[in-house]
Amino acid sequence: MAAPGSGQAGMMAEMMLDHTHDPAAHCWVPGADAHPDFPVQNLPLGVYSIGGGSPRIGVAIGDMVLDAQGLPDLPGDVQDALRQPTLNRLFALPPAERTRLRHALFAYLTGEPAKHAPLHAVADCTLHLPFTVGDYTDFYVGIHHATNIGALFRPDNPLLPNYRHVPIGYHGRASSVRVSGTPVVRPNGQTKAPDAAAPGFGPCRRLDYELELGVWIAGDNELGQPVPIAQAWDRIGGLCVLNDWSARDIQAWEYQPLGPFLAKNFCTSVSPWVVTAEALAPFRTAPRLRSATDPKLLPYLANEADAAFGALSLQTEVALQSAAMRAANLPPVVLSRGDSADAMYWTLAQLVTHHASNGCDLRAGDLLGTGTLSGPARESFGSLMELSEGGKRPVPLPGGEERTFLEDGDTLTITVRAEREGARTIGLGTCTGTIAPAR
Numbered sequence: 001m002a003a004p005g006s007g008q009a010g011m012m013a014e015m016m017l018d019h020t021h022d023p024a025a026h027c028w029v030p031g032a033d034a035h036p037d038f039p040v041q042n043l044p045l046g047v048y049s050i051g052g053g054s055p056r057i058g059v060a061i062g063d064m065v066l067d068a069q070g071l072p073d074l075p076g077d078v079q080d081a082l083r084q085p086t087l088n089r090l091f092a093l094p095p096a097e098r099t100r101l102r103h104a105l106f107a108y109l110t111g112e113p114a115k116h117a118p119l120h121a122v123a124d125c126t127l128h129l130p131f132t133v134g135d136y137t138d139f140y141v142g143i144h145h146a147t148n149i150g151a152l153f154r155p156d157n158p159l160l161p162n163y164r165h166v167p168i169g170y171h172g173r174a175s176s177v178r179v180s181g182t183p184v185v186r187p188n189g190q191t192k193a194p195d196a197a198a199p200g201f202g203p204c205r206r207l208d209y210e211l212e213l214g215v216w217i218a219g220d221n222e223l224g225q226p227v228p229i230a231q232a233w234d235r236i237g238g239l240c241v242l243n244d245w246s247a248r249d250i251q252a253w254e255y256q257p258l259g260p261f262l263a264k265n266f267c268t269s270v271s272p273w274v275v276t277a278e279a280l281a282p283f284r285t286a287p288r289l290r291s292a293t294d295p296k297l298l299p300y301l302a303n304e305a306d307a308a309f310g311a312l313s314l315q316t317e318v319a320l321q322s323a324a325m326r327a328a329n330l331p332p333v334v335l336s337r338g339d340s341a342d343a344m345y346w347t348l349a350q351l352v353t354h355h356a357s358n359g360c361d362l363r364a365g366d367l368l369g370t371g372t373l374s375g376p377a378r379e380s381f382g383s384l385m386e387l388s389e390g391g392k393r394p395v396p397l398p399g400g401e402e403r404t405f406l407e408d409g410d411t412l413t414i415t416v417r418a419e420r421e422g423a424r425t426i427g428l429g430t431c432t433g434t435i436a437p438a439r
């Protein structure tokens with residue numbers, strides 16, 4: 001099959017592909033071959049339960065969930081990890097074991113149709129947070145977002161001078177990470193309007209979303225032991241869709257000098273399925289946003305493979321449906337569409353390597369957010385703060401409403417797909433949440 005890129009980059013990328021990426025592969029589960037997100041080339045892992053039963057590991061295939069226990073041809077440590085109620089133990093195993101699982105799943109689902117396969121309609125399942133989240137770190141890789149939001153927070157100093165030298169990030173909060181679908185309670189907080197004499201406390205009035213990708217970390221590095229960039233992809237277990245809900249009024253008042261705190265830790269939503277690094281291999285591409293005139297990367301952040309295909313090209317879409325739209329049977333309206341490769345200045349490998357470069361230990365089940373993914377044009381901005389130009393330009397909604405920031409009852413849904421010529425399209429799925437009133 002055709003590989004992305006050309007020349008050496010194309011050859012290197014092709015080495016990451018195998019028969020499990022064959023776009024012509026046929027799966028016997030009804031509907032799987034035609035499914036937009038979860039054909040047999042994807043095989044994302046997650047945690048589900050049925051009718052109040054205990055959580056179990058499953059694999060999304062079409063509109064079904066395949067229970068992961070009791071699959072044939074797997075070594076004991078993988079079988080054992082698949083009997084756990086979260087993916088932490090599975091993703092602590094060496095990367096070759098996860099590849100082995102992918103190959104076993106692919107063989108099972110493309111071979112002789114199984115008579116009594118443990119398949120459940122996803123509609124009958126409750127999907128859970130796939131990991132016990134150890135730590136959550138949020139980066140700032142969207143250079144257009146950083147420029148746009150920087151201009152709103154710091155008109156004379158939008159993109160700070162360190163931006164092209166060092167991946168910027170902050171430590172977020174793991175306890176408030178929730179699976180897609182969990183209601184998002186409007187936070188209360190301390191805010192101060194620029195012209196007010198003193199701050200006040202109350203419900204956030206500038207509630208926003210942030211379109212991001214989440215990286216689930218695999219494996220462990222000992223404290224003190226960095227992760228060389230050549231090994232960074234071994235530590236990328238898989239990806240999800242992430243919404244870093246943000247209280248812009250709280251953020252503007254609290255963020256100096258230590259960065260975001262309560263403006264961003266009241267809830268972070270993630271999509272339920274972990275789309276593995278192997279499944280995403282066909283969508284690797286050369287980074288597009290680092291130009292020849294940019295500062296030369298420090299050696300620990302650069303290698304040939306990352307320059308050739310360190311980026312990921314994924315298609316993103318953000319849609320909103322208000323309570324009034326829902327009542328009037330109006331479908332969600334698309335607020336923006338974009339491509340992650342047009343938004344990300346830093347690669348995922350650079351984030352992993354930079355995070356561990358001081359000896360910080362990353363552990364299986366840690367979550368990294370990329371930062372808000374905004375493309376160069378308004379049609380591809382990844383937050384309402386940018387779309388409404390800081391609240392100055394309301395976004396019209398069908399039915400006559402408009403939005404500068406999110407209102408109670410709004411449902412915000414982010415969808416991500418991986419699509420390119422010559423490869424089978426796969427999806428990361430959706431990350432959704434509805435705003436509930438402040439308490």
Ligand SMILES: O=C(O)/C=C/C(=O)CC(=O)CC(=O)O
Nearest residue numbers: 139140149150210260371372
């Ligand atoms: O002060 C700023 O420029 C803004 C910081 C953030 O909003 C932090 C954040 O969540 C980064 C991101 O999602 O890109």
Ligand SMILES: [Ca+2]
Nearest residue numbers: 138210244371
């Ligand atoms: Ca963020």
Ligand SMILES: [Mg+2]
Nearest residue numbers: 244264265268
């Ligand atoms: Mg957050």
